[in-house]
Amino acid sequence: MPATTIHFVRHGKVYNPDHLLYERLPDFHLSEQGARMAAATARFMALNPATQAVVAVYASPLERAQETAQIIADGMNQMRKSQGRKPLELMSDERLIEAGNEFRGQRKDRWPLMALQPANWSLMSNLMEPSWGESYRAIAERMRDFAYEQVERYPGQQIIAVSHESPIWAFRRLLETGKPEHNMLLRHTALASVTSITFDVESKNVLGITYANPASGVQ
Template identity: 60%
Template sequence: MPSTTIHFIRHGKVENPDHLLYERLPGFHLSDLGRRMAEATADYAAADPQLSDVVAVYSSPLDRTRETAGIILDALNKVRAERGEEPLELQTDSRIIEAGNEFRGKRIGYGEGALWRNGNWRLVRNLWKPSWGESYQHIAARVGDFAQEKVREYAGKQIIAVSHESPIWSYRHLLETGHPEHNMFLRHTALASVTSITYDSETGKMLSISYADPAKDVR
């Protein structure tokens, strides 16, 4: 049975001294720690027989994911050069972008512009169904659309998709439980982690899911 694997990788830690909910806002880049996290995952990918054999690298269009993907791509292209293979180029896809959120630009905690001021807390009615932004159903559906398209396009091969916590976990939760709704505080998607989903290349059915956290000890 031919299979296709998509390795969903979360971006590294972001430089955010004002503790803002940055969502899809521009100008939020990897911190020094975030770059080290991405480098740890890049080293992990380059050393892994499966990950080092990917044929495409995708990213959400946001700065932090593109920077993470770029670091990983550099490591993979060094391996490809040693094999005499052509380098891969980064491709972006808006279907794996961060979830839309009505709280973008708000501060986490206290002070002017804090999340809980001006009645914003009233939007948080149900952690399993985010009334404050894009629904988990919509998030999982767009990631699933991306995945099924790539399973057909890269049948029998492997690719990387650098995305964000909510899209990765909402989609994984849908595949594992049949519904994308979940408690955001119970996600298992660490920064720079790798969630590998393998599909039947012919039917698109999920065969297995594995998880790795190469950057867990990075400080």
């Protein structure tokens, strides 16, 4: 029974001195710590027999995801070069992008105050959907479309997909519970973490989900 594994990686820490809700805004790059996080995840994946057989690397088009993915691909390629294998190339996919959010550009510490303003009450009508941007179901379904397409494209193989906290967790929730809606404060998707999902190629059923946090000690 062939199976395809997709390693969903969250990007590393972002340089954000103004503490903005950057969401899909451009020009938010990895911080120095974020680059080190990505490098730690690259080492983990290159040295781990369970992950070093990757054949493709995809990423959200946002800079922080692209930079994380490139660092990982470069780390994997060092190993592949020593083995005489073809280097991995980075590919982009819009379905891996961060969720849309109507509060983007606001300071994180002012977000609660913005939510209390009468003009924004309609955006706060449903905390579980959520009503302030792209719904968790829409996020999870585009991630599912991406995953199923790759399962068919890479039967019996492994790929990396660098995305964002909300898309990775919403998709995992959909697979595990059938309901992507969740409390955003209870996500289990650390920076530069790896959520690996294995699918049966024929049925698309989930055969297993594992989680690793190789950058947890990076300062």
